[in-house]
Amino acid sequence: MNILVCVSHVPDTTSKINFVENDTQFDTNGVQFVINPNDEFGLTRAIWFKEKQGAQVHVIHVGTATADPTLRKCLAIGADKAYRIDTPAIDGMTVAKELAAFVADNSYDLIIAGRESIDYNGAMVPGMLAALLDIAFVPNCVGLEFDGNNAIAEREIDGGREKLKATLPMVVGGQKGLVEESDLKIPNMRGIMQARQKPLEVINPKGFENTTKVVLFEKPAPKADVKLVPADDIDLLIELLQKEANVI
Amino acid sequence: MSILIFTESENNKLKRNTAEVASYGTALAEKLNKDCVAVSFNADQAQELGKYGITKVLNVTNAPQQFDAHTYASVLTHYIKSLGATHIILSSSADAKFIAPLLAANTNAAYVPNVVALPLEKQPLTVKRTVFTNKAFANTTLTAEVNIIGVGNNAFGAVEQAVNCVVENTAVEHTVANLEQLSITKESGKATIADAEVVVSGGRGLKGPENWHLVENLAEVLGAATACSKPVSDMGWRSHDEHVGQTGKPVSTNLYIAIGISGAIQHLAGVNASKVKVVINNDPEAPFFKAADYGIVGDAFEVVPVLTEKLKAFKSQS
Numbered sequence: 084m085n086i087l088v089c090v091s092h093v094p095d096t097t098s099k100i101n102f103v104e105n106d107t108q109f110d111t112n113g114v115q116f117v118i119n120p121n122d123e124f125g126l127t128r129a130i131w132f133k134e135k136q137g138a139q140v141h142v143i144h145v146g147t148a149t150a151d152p153t154l155r156k157c158l159a160i161g162a163d164k165a166y167r168i169d170t171p172a173i174d175g176m177t178v179a180k181e182l183a184a185f186v187a188d189n190s191y192d193l194i195i196a197g198r199e200s201i202d203y204n205g206a207m208v209p210g211m212l213a214a215l216l217d218i219a220f221v222p223n224c225v226g227l228e229f230d231g232n233n234a235i236a237e238r239e240i241d242g243g244r245e246k247l248k249a250t251l252p253m254v255v256g257g258q259k260g261l262v263e264e265s266d267l268k269i270p271n272m273r274g275i276m277q278a279r280q281k282p283l284e285v286i287n288p289k290g291f292e293n294t295t296k297v298v299l300f301e302k303p304a305p306k307a308d309v310k311l312v313p314a315d316d317i318d319l320l321i322e323l324l325q326k327e328a329n330v331i
Numbered sequence: 332m333s334i335l336i337f338t339e340s341e342n343n344k345l346k347r348n349t350a351e352v353a354s355y356g357t358a359l360a361e362k363l364n365k366d367c368v369a370v371s372f373n374a375d376q377a378q379e380l381g382k383y384g385i386t387k388v389l390n391v392t393n394a395p396q397q398f399d400a401h402t403y404a405s406v407l408t409h410y411i412k413s414l415g416a417t418h419i420i421l422s423s424s425a426d427a428k429f430i431a432p433l434l435a436a437n438t439n440a441a442y443v444p445n446v447v448a449l450p451l452e453k454q455p456l457t458v459k460r461t462v463f464t465n466k467a468f469a470n471t472t473l474t475a476e477v478n479i480i481g482v483g484n485n486a487f488g489a490v491e492q493a494v495n496c497v498v499e500n501t502a503v504e505h506t507v508a509n510l511e512q513l514s515i516t517k518e519s520g521k522a523t524i525a526d527a528e529v530v531v532s533g534g535r536g537l538k539g540p541e542n543w544h545l546v547e548n549l550a551e552v553l554g555a556a557t558a559c560s561k562p563v564s565d566m567g568w569r570s571h572d573e574h575v576g577q578t579g580k581p582v583s584t585n586l587y588i589a590i591g592i593s594g595a596i597q598h599l600a601g602v603n604a605s606k607v608k609v610v611i612n613n614d615p616e617a618p619f620f621k622a623a624d625y626g627i628v629g630d631a632f633e634v635v636p637v638l639t640e641k642l643k644a645f646k647s648q649s
Contacts, residue, residue: 096577096597100466120578175442176435201577203462203469207442210400210432219401219509222429225571235513239572241425241525243517247510259578260571294441294475298457301468303603309610309620314629317637320609321645323625328607330529330586331553331642 084138084229086129087189089182089196089208090157091119091172092150096201102300109202109300118153121197125257127267128227129195130161136229139163143185145178147171151283158278159270165281170288175203177291179211184289186216192251193234198223198258206256213254221247225260333366334359335416337407338388339398339426340374347526348422350383350489355482356420357384357492358449363418370410372403381496383489393502397512398426404433405506411438411477418456419479424525431481441473444481464577465603483604484525485583522556524575529555529586530605532575533563536591536612536631540568545635546590552642558582560592576601591631594619611635 094100094114101110118126132138142157143166144150154165168181186194194213199206206222213220225244226237234253238245239260255261270278312320324331336356338349353369360367369388371377373396377388391406407430411419419434421427423444435442445461447468455472458480462469473480524530531550533543543557550557557573564574575582577597583604590611592598599622602608610623613630620626627634 094463096600100463102467175432176439179432179436201464204445204464206428206444207432207435210429211436214404214433214436220429220433221510223425239425240515240517242521242523243515243572245515246513248513249510259574264565294473295443296472296474297462297469298472299470300462301459301470303466303468306622307624309623309626311620311626311628314627314634317627317634317641320625320627320638321641324586324607324609325645328586328624330607331645 084132084136084192085190086132086138086140087186087191087194088122088126088129088140088142088157088162089194089212090122090126090142090144090153091197091200091202092116092144092146092153093119093200093202096120100302102302106300107298116149116153118156119197119200121199121201121256121258123267124259124261125195125197125255126157126160126162127262128257130268131262133161141166143168143182145170145172145181154283155278156270158281158283159274160268161274163281165283166286167283168286168288170290174293174295175205175207176211176295177293179208179215180291181288182208182212183215185286186212194252194254195257196254198256209254209256216252216254219249219253220255221249221253222256224255224257227255227261333368333414333416334363334418334420335407335411335414336367336369336385337419337421337427337430338369338371338374338377338380339422339424340371341398343373343375345371345374345376345379346424348424348484349380351485351487352420352422352482353380353383353385354490355449355487358490359418359420362449363453365418368414368416370407372406377498378496381494382491384492384494385496386494388496388498390498390500391503392500394505395508399508399510400426400429400433401509402505402507404430404437406503407434408437409503409505417477419477421479421481423481423484427481431479435479438477439475440477440479441475442479442481443471443473445483446480447483447486449487461604464581464600466600483583485585485604485606522550522554524556524558524573524580524582527554527556528584529553529588530558530575530582530584531555531588531590532558532560532592532602533590534560534592535562536593542632543569545631549588549635549639549642552639552646553586555588560598561595589619589623590635592619593617594622
């Protein structure tokens with residue numbers, strides 16, 4: 084089985100979010116970049132299929148060379164080969180089109196991406212990719228098994244779960260639950276050494292036109308201070324929630 | 332040249348979030364001076380959308396009863412093309428976020444989700460959306476022939492503006508599903524984090540799963556959904572689908588009550604979009620107090636049962 088894992092390169096979840104260039108660019112100064120957490124759950128599941136069922140695992144990223152350390156980390160975790168399509172990722176649709184063009188030239192049984200990236204929260208690339216390739220798609224995927232040429236995937240829905248059957252190839256949007264947090268792998272020294280020898284191939288983009296673009300970032304207005312209510316005056320809290328906040 | 336809105340339904344009934352999507356569609360139609368048409372699937376009472384300014388609904392009756400993103404997207408694609416729709420409006424529910432990327436690919440559209448207001452500019456179409464899990468906003472342009480806007484949950488609100496609404500039941504040729512539903516598990520009658528107006532959430536401060544009756548009892552009085560912090564779900568005290576935060580579920584309710592949650596930056600990001608936040612914590616230095624509207628510094632085991640009893644009395648009066 085050949086698995087392609089699509090990874091984003093995002094600011095660590097604890098990063099302070101600031102902007103530069105008149106609030107048109109994200110301020111990367113002092114920011115630690117990591118594999119997008121939702122993608123990492125997917126990658127870990129892919130490595131599980133490699134270890135248990137002999138799958139080949141490739142990772143791919145659409146972006147600039149600044150993401151190469153993230154791709155090396157994926158290789159150190161256990162992926163066999165990395166690709167980077169060398170164009171800045173500005174618009175979800177163009178990223179999906181670049182990935183679709185790559186997949187059309189190669190052969191994969193399963194494509195795993197994250198539910199969403201934690202920077203732009205678009206949750207769009209995996210679905211667009213599946214639709215462009217005209218194959219099945221399961222988002223918010225919290226369980227994945229194979230049975231011959233079929234996959235059994237579980238999707239988290241509002242208030243529950245849905246179990247779905249699809250024919251390969253397919254795309255899933257992974258998240259926590261696909262593997263547990265405790266299953267995530269920290270690369271060991273052997274993995275890091277091996278990763279240096281593994282191929283990281285840079286591919287020229289096809290060059291699609293972007294149709295969405297961020298023109299200005301804004302930070303939320305500073306919040307008013309919290310109103311503290313004494314622990315022995317619950318009536319006051321109820322009054323505030325009813326009359327001031329209007330929420331009960 | 333018109334606006335098409337996708338109004339979701341479940342068990343033949345419109346979902347609660349259709350009020351917000353319809354209100355947004357109506358307001359956008361006024362702003363852009365266009366028609367607005369709603370498309371629903373197997374909805375019995377689609378004329379209810381008239382309450383929010385919708386004059387015409389195409390109610391599709393031959394698509395699968397159960398939501399199926401692939402086939403529903405093919406139906407919506409048909410209508411986008413046949414009506415010449417230029418602006419597509421849907422919610423940010425799990426189902427809407429499933430279908431929107433498929434629609435965008437089918438129609439080569441520009442798609443922006445998590446939009447919090449009517450467009451700032453008509454030309455080029457510019458919308459304000461949340462990014463970095465609610466830590467910032469990004470004004471984003473959409474410049475395709477078909478532009479899809481995903482309205483952030485509880486961001487625009489429902490605006491009543493009653494008009495006469497005509498529902499046309501229709502049947503459309505659609506693709507065959509590429510997923511087969513094997514089973515669905517859903518707790519019935521329980522408020523969900525996505526849909527509830529109030530969410531009550533517990534953290535490590537509750538010391539163990541055996542103390543969750545504090546959260547559940549308070550939630551029951553308020554008709555609220557229950558949620559938890561990441562450590563609580565990681566330790567297996569509560570199931571994954573209750574985990575709210577950056578890598579869990581986003582929360583954008585009217586009222587979020589956090590009990591014994593210190594307020595890690597990832598948790599705050601996930602719940603920031605909620606309108607009013609109440610924090611109960613015995614540590615006055617807990618970072619959550621800085622992000623809260625109302626706070627009680629006190630022992631949850633003492634405060635929460637009193638709050639539950641008093642709210643019960645309050646609710647029975649009102």
